[in-house]
Each structure stands twice: as structure tokens, then as C-alpha cells.
Amino acid sequence: MTETDIEALIRSLVTPLLNRPDALSITQDDSGRYHQYIVDVDPGDVGRLIGRQGHVAAALRTVVEGARFRRSNSKKVRLLINDHRH
Template sequence: MAETNIESLIRSLVTPLLKHPQALSITQHSDGRYHRYIIDTDPSDVGRLIGRQGHVAAALRTVVEGSQSRRANSKRVRLLINDHRH
């Protein structure tokens, strides 16, 4: 089975939600346990990514984490939305 390109998956899921898709940037950081993908976008679009009570963010995390292969030695994927308000 082919490996999923997580960054392109995130970009394809997030871009239709944004009013300013040109401001989207995704950075990856890896440590011992996780591959962290940090989403930065225009401050006015942050609420669109989080959604009411975090429902949109939870759905994005579910899809991204579910796309990962289930090998025992693979790192877990974490999706973080940079909230510029805090």
C-alpha cells in the first residue's frame, strides 16, 4: 500500500475552507513520538478551521490521523492549528 503524503492531504482538506488560501502554510516538526503538522493561515480564517466548539478541527484531525499507516513502529501524526489570537 502506498504511503499517504500527509502535507498534501492537509492542504487539500483545508484550502476549500479558507477565504485567503494564499496565506496557508504548513510546517512539519518531528520528535521521538510524533510528526507534528502546524497550520498557519490568515488570522481571519482561524475560526473557519476550528469551527464551532472545535468540530471542524476534530474532523480534520480524525481524517489526517486515520490516513496514517498502522505499522507498530510508525510515529503518530498530530495536527495543530496556530491560533494567532492567543
């Protein structure tokens, strides 16, 4: 079984939701317990990516977490959306 390219998966899920897909950037940061992916988009697209009451963001997180390769020592995947408001 091959390991999924999480960054490519995130990019393929997020790009159709954006009005300005050229502004999309994804950075990876490995912390102690997580493979953390930080998604930066145009400030006008943040609401489209988060969705009403966070439903779109929650669905994205569910798909990304479900795609990770499961091993006993595998780190969890964390998806963060930079909302530019803070």
C-alpha cells in the first residue's frame, strides 16, 4: 500500500472552491504529534473555504484525516486554514 500525497489531495479538494486559485499556498510543518498543513488563500476566499458554521472546513479535515496512511507509529494529520483575521 502506498502513502497518499496529502498536499496534492488538499490542493485538489480546495482549488475548485476558490475564486482565486492562483493565491493558494500550502505549507507543511511537522510537529511532535502531527503532520500539520497550513492552507493560505486570498482573503476573499477564506469564507468559501471555511463554509457556513465551518461545515466545509470540517468536511475537508475529515477527508484528509481519512486518507492518511495508518500505521501504529504514524502521525496524525492536522489541516489549518489561515483566515487572515487574527
